Amino acid sequence: KLAVIPIKGEIGSTDALRDAVSAEEVVEDLEEAETDPSIKGIFLDIDSPGGSVVPTKQIVYKIREIEKPVVAYVGETGASGAYYIAAASDYIVADEDSLTGSIGVISLVPNLEGLLEKIGAKMQVFKEGENKAFASPFTEMTEEQRAIMQGLLSDIYGKFKSDVLSFRKGKMRVKLFNELADGRVLSGRQALDAGLIDATGTRKEALKKAAELAGIEGEPELVKYGKKELSLVDFFM
DSSP, X not given: OEEEEEEESOEESSOSXXXXXXXXXXXXXHHHHHHOTTOOEEEEEEEEOOBOHHHHHXXXXXXXXXXXXXXXXEEEEEETHHHHHHHXXXXXXXXXXXXXXXXXXXXXXXXXXXHHHHXXXXXXXXXXSTTTTTTOTTSOOOHXXXXXXXXXXXXXXXXXXXXXXXXXXXXXXXXXXXXXXSSOEEEHHHHHHHTSSSEEOOHHHHHHHHHHHTTOOSSOOEEEOSOOOOOHHHHHO
């Protein structure tokens, strides 16, 4: 049997939205597939733009612990944190026209100060510590605070890059990787040329590769994990 685990939607700690990826649930599915003796390999079915850093890393590090072969398939999108997850697997197949890569980190901090002035509203902020509210949407950041924020992102970005380089060691050129790891999105063909993935192909071909790595002859039995469709009873509950 092959375990088919979907990574579809934005990645977060929990599935607050029905179309989001719950890192907690994915890790539980991976653990169940890992301990089931009838499961010989794991297939990650990816279509995701990425998501939050810590939940993504929870999935990544669980994948790295698994001794059974893990194959990732990127359908339409496997970008940012979703590519991070794919890179943790043993083999990556992507559709040649998929969007992948986007190795970078972003944080959006809105500034509502001008809007509040226009409507005649003020926000009173009480704090201890000069930089306690430095990411508040109600005040403009100072240059020092911008530097703090940039330092945080640089630290997270450095870990992202070093992990991918470690996971894909020997499969891509470091100099080229550093050039491409600037947040840009690549097609499946471009990602293959750069060594970010192992092959381009269809989902069926990726399943065949997963079965091959798992030592399964013929058509594997697929055991589907992930969210189940809500029944009428579930809906009212």
